[in-house]
Amino acid sequence: MTNNQAENEIAIDRLAEKLGIQATYEDLQGVVQEVPRSTRLRLLQALGFHDQVPRGSVENRQTPRLEVPEGTKCYLPDMLQEKRVWGISLQLYELRSSRNHGIGDFEDLKNFCRIAADAGADFIGLNPLHALFLSDPSRCSPYSPSNRLFFNPLYLAVDNVPGFSEDMIDQKMAARLRYSETVDYVGVADVKLAALKTLWQRWKGSDPSNPRFSSSAFRDFKTAGGHDLCGHCLFEAISGQMTEKGYGSGWLDWPQPFRDCQSREVQDFATAYEEDVDFHAWLQWLTTLQIEEVVTYARAVGLGIGLYFDFAVGDVPDGSSTWSRSDLVLRGMHIGAPPDAFSAAGQDWGLVPLSPAQLTDQSTSHYKKLVGASMSFAGALRLDHAMSLWQLFLIPEGETPATGGYMRYPFPEMIQSLAEISQVQQTLIVGEDLGNVPEGFRPAMEKAGILGYRVLYFEDYDDQGFNLEAIPYHSLACLSTHDLSPLAGWWRSDDISLEESLGRIDPQVALQLRSERQKRKRALLQGLVHIGLLPSDMVIPTDDEAIAPEIAVGLHRLLARVSSMLVTARLSDLIGESLATNIPGTSSEYPNWQLKLKVLVEDLPANPVYRTISAALSEERPKPHRWLGPHSLSGGADQA
Known part of the structure; x- marks a missing residue:
């Protein structure tokens, strides 16, 4: 050399x-x-x-520095200075009702807001609602978005769109989709988009009397959406045609001229298929209007915080965001996690990171725009993998996670962007800080007014059970997350049995995991005994024994008694579900993001498990004075 x-x-x-x-x-x-x-x-x-x-x-x-600029603070409602509240988390698609078209929709969510508020809850936690791929509905992971600036129109309640009539729907197909055990995303998209295309033609031929649905309101929406909206809708229109021709839904599988959003071929397409592009903009408009209606209704029925949105950590490499704004991301890199004792190979999440160069200028911060798109409607926002504010584990495309490394981000600038839009929209921020958390990150989060995220299953324990005081006040606590089995399945170690049956762990590892699970169950029961929720002579259940109703209720009371400002219970736990929402690292081996709940939304108030556990949560955390948040029908922050 x-x-x-x-x-x-x-x-x-x-x-x-x-x-x-x-x-x-x-x-x-x-x-x-x-x-x-x-x-x-x-x-x-x-x-x-x-x-x-x-x-x-x-x-x-x-x-890069891990410093919070002086005076930088995310929004926190006054109600949380005095009271601790609780909410219910769910996957929107999993809601089952007697009226929907095979997938939980915004009307189901609106109905559930009333049911939850009546039970004493103050917020509804949701999976990410980001835009996916309408031309390939099988790409259904809400954590693998095409574009986080926009929303998924499959959640539209088509029967609430002006001009709808039942003859627009194939009723036999809709019934099959409605009562299936899993969401048939392809079937749902076929039925809903067929109806929406008919409604689009009817809407264009008339001008509804309701000014919210007028053509001038639609034009205003498109103007406000600008280049970003146009790019996303053009992508969706091209993607639809490409899949019909046998290409993939993502731009990396398209013919070369269409991979460049500025190419002559793309511009010619935009001119020739202007109406198709407009249709996708119309879908985004309707989706926004229906979300606004849910937000308004949630506050009206008494949900003090309202909707608690989830913000994914990145976009997929071949979606509309990377196609229309390739300058905003680090091409050729994937976000993931390093190898550890739980995942010997590490994890590649198949998401592209934002470019740090685009995050330092406060006046043009793309990050502010991204989080602001969700905060416009959210009373609270959960940042998936909140450490991305400071660092991401990045893997060169085509390599394994073992070759990856961490890159630091401009934390002061990102936290300023986050805090500024949080204050403007009056949205409280929760940071999911699980996994490899760098030293100093949690104190910085607390200084910036970001609530931490605590999973009771993962907390430290001793002979007296779990130390409830160890969970900080400035946090949200839960029993488990969407990547873990619901309580009933976790208690029976169903997740360990499934991993073993898939060959992902060997019998010896499975034995060790079951032994650790038994210790955690014992610690949870000791905690219940310690605070007087179970008798001291309680027998520890065996590994394959179903959880007793009194234990399930007791664990939710235990959760409600932790010191955190917020606690959330999974809706699947409130009705005794046992199957996991998602098994990380699997694809065709398990129906990830597809399982529906077994109880209809309208039947929840009468469900004995739901009634008992929600009553226990409400008793432990009685509802504070009614707080009506800032989000009005228009979604703005300056109207009450």
Whole structure:
């Protein structure tokens, strides 16, 4: 190696360090892992630097800092300064009703808001509602969005769209979809889009008397959406035609000329198929209007916080966001997690990271726009993998997670963007801070007014059970998440049995996991005994024994007694469901994001399990004075 080569490598390493690309990291077991130099070079290339480092580029770079600027604080409702509240989390698609068309929709959600408020809840937690791929509904993971600026029109209640009539729907098909055990996304899309296309033609031929649905209101919506809305809808229109021709729904599978949103072929398509593009804009408009209606109704029936949205950590590489704004992401990199004791191979989440270069200017911050799209309607917003505010584990495309490494993000600028839009929209922020949490991150979150996220299953325990006081006040607590089995299945170790049956763990590991599960169950029961919710001579259930009703109720009382501001119960736990929503790392082996609840929405108030557990939660956390939040029918923050 020549002196010039050696000097250049040193300069490259210094630049990588300045840009926040870490040469080593500490894994969950406390072992320091070295990041391959080839990975750091790939990250530099993704950031726009190649073989040579421009003179002065190191000195002019600001090293990322984990600092919260003074006065930067996310919004917190006054009601939470005095009271602790509870809510119910659900997957919108899993709601079953006697009127929907095979998937939970915004009308089902509106009905559930009233049911939950009557039970004493103050918020409804939802899966991400981000736009997916209408031309390929089988791509149904809500955490793998095409574009986080927009919403998924499959959740539209088509029977609430002006001009709807029952003859627009294939009633036999709708009945089959409605009563199936799982969501048939392809069938649902066929039925709903057929009706919506008919409604689109009717709407264009008339001008509804309701000004909210007028053509001028639609024009205003398109104007406000600007380039971003146009790009997404153009993508959806092209995607629809491409899938009809046998190509994939994502742009990486399209013919070369269509992979460039600025190409002549794309511009010609936009002109020739303007009406198709307008149809997708119309769907986004209707979706926004129906979400606004739910928000208004939720506050009217007494949900003090309202809707609690979930914000995914990234977009897929071949979706509308990366196609229309490729400058905003780091191409060729995927977000994931390093190998650890729970996942020996690590995880590649198949999502692309935002480019840090686009996040530092407050006046043009794309991150502010992204989170603001959800905050316009949310009383609370959950940031999936909140550590992305500071660092992401990035994997070069085509490589394994073992070669990945961490890159730091401009935390002060991102937290300012988040806090500013949080205050404007009056949306409280919850940060999902599970996994490999860097030192100093949780104190920074608390200083910025972001609530932490605590899962009771994961908390430390001793002979006296779980230490409820260890869960901080500035947090949201729950029993489990969408990536874990509901309480009934977790209690029987169904998740461990499933992993073993799929060959993902061997019998010896399964035995160890069951032993650990038994210890955690014992700790939970000790906790119930300690606070007087179970008798001291309670017999520890065996591994395959179903959870007793009094234990299920007791565990929710235990949850409600933790010191956190917010607690949320899964709707699946409130009706005794046992099957998991999602098994991370599986695809065709398990019906992820497809299972429906077994109880109709309208039957929930009479369901004995729902009534008993929700009553227990309400007794432990009685509803505070009614708080009507800022979100009006228009979704604005300045109207009450």
